[in-house]
Amino acid sequence: MEGNVSNIKELAGRLGLSVTTVSRVLNGKAAAHRISEATSRRVVSAAAEFGYSVNRIARGLKLERTETIGLIVPDISNPFFASVAKTIEMELRKQGYSLILCDSQDDPGSEKELLELLAGRKVDGIILAPVGLSCDHVCHFRNRKIPVVAIDRYFPGSPVPYITCDNYLGAYMATEHLIKSGHRRIACIHGPEGVSSSQDRIAGYMAALRKFRIRIRHQLVGGHDFGEENGYLETLRLLKLKKRPTAIFALGNLISLGVLRALQDSGLSIPKDISLVTFDEQPYSAYLRSPMTTIEQPREEIARKAVSILLEAVTAGDIIDSTIGIQLSPRLIVRDSVRNIKPVKS
Amino acid sequence: MEGNVSNIKELAGRLGLSVTTVSRVLNGKAAAHRISEATSRRVVSAAAEFGYSVNRIARGLKLERTETIGLIVPDISNPFFASVAKTIEMELRKQGYSLILCDSQDDPGSEKELLELLAGRKVDGIILAPVGLSCDHVCHFRNRKIPVVAIDRYFPGSPVPYITCDNYLGAYMATEHLIKSGHRRIACIHGPEGVSSSQDRIAGYMAALRKFRIRIRHQLVGGHDFGEENGYLETLRLLKLKKRPTAIFALGNLISLGVLRALQDSGLSIPKDISLVTFDEQPYSAYLRSPMTTIEQPREEIARKAVSILLEAVTAGDIIDSTIGIQLSPRLIVRDSVRNIKPVKS
DNA sequence: CTGTTAGCGCATTCAG
DNA sequence: CTGAATGCGCTAACAG
Numbered sequence: 001m002e003g004n005v006s007n008i009k010e011l012a013g014r015l016g017l018s019v020t021t022v023s024r025v026l027n028g029k030a031a032a033h034r035i036s037e038a039t040s041r042r043v044v045s046a047a048a049e050f051g052y053s054v055n056r057i058a059r060g061l062k063l064e065r066t067e068t069i070g071l072i073v074p075d076i077s078n079p080f081f082a083s084v085a086k087t088i089e090m091e092l093r094k095q096g097y098s099l100i101l102c103d104s105q106d107d108p109g110s111e112k113e114l115l116e117l118l119a120g121r122k123v124d125g126i127i128l129a130p131v132g133l134s135c136d137h138v139c140h141f142r143n144r145k146i147p148v149v150a151i152d153r154y155f156p157g158s159p160v161p162y163i164t165c166d167n168y169l170g171a172y173m174a175t176e177h178l179i180k181s182g183h184r185r186i187a188c189i190h191g192p193e194g195v196s197s198s199q200d201r202i203a204g205y206m207a208a209l210r211k212f213r214i215r216i217r218h219q220l221v222g223g224h225d226f227g228e229e230n231g232y233l234e235t236l237r238l239l240k241l242k243k244r245p246t247a248i249f250a251l252g253n254l255i256s257l258g259v260l261r262a263l264q265d266s267g268l269s270i271p272k273d274i275s276l277v278t279f280d281e282q283p284y285s286a287y288l289r290s291p292m293t294t295i296e297q298p299r300e301e302i303a304r305k306a307v308s309i310l311l312e313a314v315t316a317g318d319i320i321d322s323t324i325g326i327q328l329s330p331r332l333i334v335r336d337s338v339r340n341i342k343p344v345k346s
Numbered sequence: 347m348e349g350n351v352s353n354i355k356e357l358a359g360r361l362g363l364s365v366t367t368v369s370r371v372l373n374g375k376a377a378a379h380r381i382s383e384a385t386s387r388r389v390v391s392a393a394a395e396f397g398y399s400v401n402r403i404a405r406g407l408k409l410e411r412t413e414t415i416g417l418i419v420p421d422i423s424n425p426f427f428a429s430v431a432k433t434i435e436m437e438l439r440k441q442g443y444s445l446i447l448c449d450s451q452d453d454p455g456s457e458k459e460l461l462e463l464l465a466g467r468k469v470d471g472i473i474l475a476p477v478g479l480s481c482d483h484v485c486h487f488r489n490r491k492i493p494v495v496a497i498d499r500y501f502p503g504s505p506v507p508y509i510t511c512d513n514y515l516g517a518y519m520a521t522e523h524l525i526k527s528g529h530r531r532i533a534c535i536h537g538p539e540g541v542s543s544s545q546d547r548i549a550g551y552m553a554a555l556r557k558f559r560i561r562i563r564h565q566l567v568g569g570h571d572f573g574e575e576n577g578y579l580e581t582l583r584l585l586k587l588k589k590r591p592t593a594i595f596a597l598g599n600l601i602s603l604g605v606l607r608a609l610q611d612s613g614l615s616i617p618k619d620i621s622l623v624t625f626d627e628q629p630y631s632a633y634l635r636s637p638m639t640t641i642e643q644p645r646e647e648i649a650r651k652a653v654s655i656l657l658e659a660v661t662a663g664d665i666i667d668s669t670i671g672i673q674l675s676p677r678l679i680v681r682d683s684v685r686n687i688k689p690v691k692s
Numbered sequence: 693c694t695g696t697t698a699g700c701g702c703a704t705t706c707a708g
Numbered sequence: 709c710t711g712a713a714t715g716c717g718c719t720a721a722c723a724g
Contacts (some may be wrong), residue, residue, distance in 0.1 A: 006490075007717055018695045023719060034693055051486075053466040057406045058717035061700050066403060068446075068467075076435065082428035088383060089422065089449050100414075101447040103435050121414075122397040139358060140397075144352075228629060260633040283574060284630045287606040291635075355700055369703060380709055404701035407716050663714045 005050035015046055022047075026054060060122065067097045069310065070118035070126040074106040078226065079252060080280050080299065081129065084151065087303035088127060091112045095311060097124070106192060106225060109133040119146060125310045129153055133194050135160055147313035151306045153196045154325060161313075163326045165195050165297040170330035171204025171249070174277045174295050177332060178247045179212045182274060182342025186214075187245035189234040189255050191226040198223075200249045201279065220245055222257065231258020239266055246275060246341065253280035255293070271339035281333055291335035298328045351396035361392055368393075372400060383422045383652050406468060413443050415656065416464035416472040417677060420452040424572065426626050426645065427475065429496065433649035434473060441657060443470070452538060452571055454478040465492060471656045475499055479540050481506055493659035497603040497652045500671060507659075509651045509672045513543050516676035517550025517595070520623045522639050523678060524593045525558045528688025529621060532560075533591035535580040537572040544569075547597045547625065566591055569601065578603020585612055592621060592687065599626035602638070617685035627679055637681035644674045 005011050008026075012019045019040070024033050025043040035051070060066035069092055071079040089099045100123060104111040108131045115137055125147040130138065130344055135155035138148055154162035178186050188205045191198040192287075202221065209216050219241060222234050229251060235258065238245055250256035256278035263270060270276050270290040281296035305326060351357050354372075358365040369378050371389040392398075400502070406412035415438055419427040435445045447470060450457040454477045461483055464472055471493040476484065481501035484494050488506070500508035524532050534551045537544040548567065555562050565587060566582050577596060581604065584591055596602035602624035608617060616622050616636040622638035651672060 002704070008719095009717075017719090017720080020696080020720080024694095027719080036693065039373055039693085045716045051490075053462055055407075055468060055717050056466045057403055057412060057468045058700090059719075060403045061401075061407050061702090062720085071447075076422075077425070077429045077433070079423070079428065082425065083423045085447070086421070086423040086449055089447055090451075093448075098463065099447050101417075101431070101445050102439075103432055105436075116399055117444065120402045122401060122403045144397075249470055254629070257629050257633065260630075264633065282630075283600070283603050284606075284628075284634070287603065287610065287634050288630065289633060289635045289637075303697060317408040354703095355701075365702080366704080366711055367709090372712095373703080375703095382709065385709085401701055404716090405703075407700090407718090408702045408704085410716075 005052045005068070007055065008052070011043075011046060011050060011052050014050070015042060017043070064122075065124055066072075066122050068100060068121070068123045069097050069314075070100045070102060070121070070123040072102045072104050072111060072114050072118075072126065072128045072130075074104050074129055074131060075226070076101065076103050076330075079282060080152075080250075080253060083299045084303045087300050088307055091304055091307040094309075095307075097311070104131060106131055108194075112137045115141060119144060125149075125307050125314045127151055127310060130155065131192070131195060131201075133196065145317075147305070147310055149306050149310045149313070151302055156196060158326070161309060161324055161326075163302050163309070163328070164197065164200075165302065165330050166327040167330075168204040168207070169327075170279060170295040170332075171201035171251070172208045173204075173330070173332045174249055174279070174293075175205045175208035176212075177293065177334065178249065178275065178277060178338060179208060179214065181247075181275070181338050181340045183247040184214050184340075185214035185217070185220065185243065185245040185247070187220040187238050187248045188222075188251065189231055189238075189248060189259065190221070190223040190251045191230075191255070192224060198226075198251060205249060223251070226252040226254055228254045228258040228261070231255035232262045233258070235259045235262035236266075239268070244274070247338065248274060248276050250276065250278040253278065253282050256280075260288070270337050275338040277338060281331075285333070286335060288337075290337045290338045293335045296331045296333055296334050298330070301328055351398045353401065354398070356391060357389075358560065359400050360396070361388060363389070380405060381670050389446050411470055412468050414446060414467070414469045415443050415660075416446045416448060416460075416467070416469040418448045418450050418457060418460050418464075418470075418472065418474045418476075420450050420475055420477060421572070422447065422449050424598075425628055426498075426599060426643070429645045430649045433651055437650055437653040438657075441653075443657070446534060450477060452477055454540075458483045465490060470672075471495075471660045473497055473656060476501065477541060478547075479542065488681070491663075492671075493656055495652050495656045495659070497648055502542060505670070507655055507670055507672075508516060509648050509655070509674070510543065511648065511676045512673040513546035513676075514550040514553070516625060516641040516643070516678075517547035517597070518554045519550075519676070519678045520595055520625070520639075521551045521554035521680060522558075523680065524595065524621065524623060524684060525554060525560065527621070527684050527686045529593040529684075530560050531563070531566065531589065531591040531593070533566040533584050533592060533594045534597065535577055535584075535605065536567070536569040536597045537576075537601070538570060544572075551595060569597070572598040572600055574600045574604040574607070577601035578608045579604070581605045581608035582612075585614070590620070593684065594622050596621060596622065596624040599624065599628050602626075606634070616683050621684040627677075631679070631683060632661075634683075636683045638683045639681045640679050642677045642679055644676070647674055 102114045129152040135158040205224035281294040475498040480506035496508035627640040
């Protein structure tokens with residue numbers, strides 16, 4: 001068990017065999033080359049005994065395939081991305097791949113650099129939750145034959161495959177729920193403008209308002225990122241309006257935390273003074289002062305699908321353009337953060 | 347900007363230069379070899395123009411240094427580890443390193459496999475939140491000259507350096523707070539037995555009880571892992587006791603979520619019916635039905651220190667044994683989840 | 693059934 | 709100031 005044999009040549013030497021034979025056995029190609037059962041066993045046990053494990057760097061260089069996938073997320077400390085990352089890592093490992101994790105901090109510049117970095121590291125594919133709406137830098141990659149699949153967000157009108165939640169539908173459902181509870185002055189606190197998930201949710205929100213013939217008031221819509229501070233600041237702004245909204249729709253889990261803080265600071269309570277619905281069900285959603293009504297995204301499914309589509313592209317040696325976009329259905333979880341201010345019979 | 351030059355030879359060819367020169371320029375060694383300013387510029391601009399980026403796999407093979415660090419955590423979807431991972435990734439990237447993320451799922455077997463995997467991938471170092479208490483598999487690594495630093499948990503009596511929160515102290519503080527609020531029947535729901543953070547917290551809890559001459563009742567102490575379900579089940583068990591505890595000390599953020607669920611299911615409320623203190627401050631802690639009193643760990647500092655110690659070991663080519671263990675101070679954040687049932691003048 | 697050897701892309705020693 | 713040649717550890721084509 002002493003790890004003193006560090007390359008295949010040395011191991012072969014000790015066994016009095018050629019590197020080829022050792023390599024074949026270790027790569028499960030013994031049968032294909034009709035290597036004797038005895039030799040095989042000898043090799044395997046010697047490898048174990050001497051603590052030899054193949055140098056995947058050398059292997060990657062030779063094979064032009066590293067069995068490594070890059071993942072770029074805007075914020076790994078956001079529980080949504082942390083969960084997704086977990087499933088991605090587990091699925092990839094099952095297939096023998098490892099994951100290089102990168103955090104773009106929601107910065108398009110970093111995202112671009114990270115993409116370059118991963119290309120230099122010769123990853124076999126990339127899973128990306130992109131920041132901007134332009135796919136130039138990504139499409140550039142596809143020319144270099146590195147498959148990319150987008151998650152959570154996508155590039156409108158681009159050939160980059162993506163898996164997201166149906167954000168439009170989720171936002172529609174949330175807004176409709178608010179409307180059916182009698183709300184008409186519904187605010188919306190969103191993330192970065194240049195992110196499809198933000199845009200689609202805003203679109204769903206507006207569609208619901210329109211559907212019920214409620215005027216869209218632009219002062220009720222705002223936000224710059226998915227962070228807690230943004231939720232806080234936007235809420236304070238909303239509360240200063242002459243005519244306050246009766247409900248807030250937060251487009252992300254961190255945003256809603258900011259809303260809670262602002263309301264608490266202002267001595268307002270949910271749902272008595274104001275109602276709230278948010279995107280991203282969380283483990284704690286049910287235990288908040290006012291159990292929160294949320295939109296749940298199928299995180300595991302997004303992750304699993306992304307991995308399977310990417311790996312398919314990787315092994316096929318090219319991107320399967322047929323699977324351009326998949327939008328998975330969200331789920332509305334009704335709790336007690338919305339006050340029914342005007343009962344409506346369904 | 348067409349990425350059609352994929353290796354240094356090709357680039358050198360187009361420039362009418364040798365690969366040596368190109369390599370030198372690209373590695374910032376132009377000056378050392380007194381390569382002309384003109385040549386340098388030509389190389390750099392051509393590299394940019396043709397979208398050439400060095401193949402870090404080949405480079406790694408040659409240099410026996412991949413500028414890659416492995417991180418093994420028991421659960422990346424646990425917000426504690428997600429935050430730590432974020433800081434680690436950011437710090438590493440600043441120094442030119444990338445991160446391979448692995449989730450051991452709190453399974454010692456997986457942890458061992460993962461360690462092997464990372465060795466095969468020739469990472470320059472490993473940051474590990476270990477599951478077991480035995481360091482055999484890790485020490486094995488140090489023989490192979492791959493530096494390892496432990497975070498959050500450590501191996502008692504081993505030479506593996508570690509950075510953790512002072513778990514003993516944190517638990518002591520939490521328990522003391524409960525005792526000073528008049529509690530005597532204090533339950534403790536912990537994580538896996540074979541994890542130092544769990545053990546140290548239990549030890550701190552018991553030390554506080556002892557200090558105040560309160561008998562330790564073993565039926566009040568239990569748990570198997572840091573998950574939500576464990577917190578749920580243990581709480582239900584505690585509630586069935588003839589003499590219920592008046593307070594619960596949860597040793598992790600997910601555990602306390604399980605406690606909340608069990609209490610809710612049982613129609614009990616905090617702090618009226620039972621008090622609660624938990625390890626791991628979270629962004630939502632203040633907004634729970636009953637704002638939660640918590641122990642906050644210095645997550646960023648743990649991450650930053652781990653990176654700096656590891657990188658020091660990496661560049662020194664060996665582990666600096668002088669820095670064996672660092673325990674950073676936790677902080678008690680008092681909110682409203684503890685009922686004062688017997689005022690005590692301090 | 694097993695072995696010899698070329699070459700993956702790079703940094704570097706030695707030689708100008 | 710620049711270049712030719714070597715070898716990092718591995719796999720696979722080719723050769724028995």
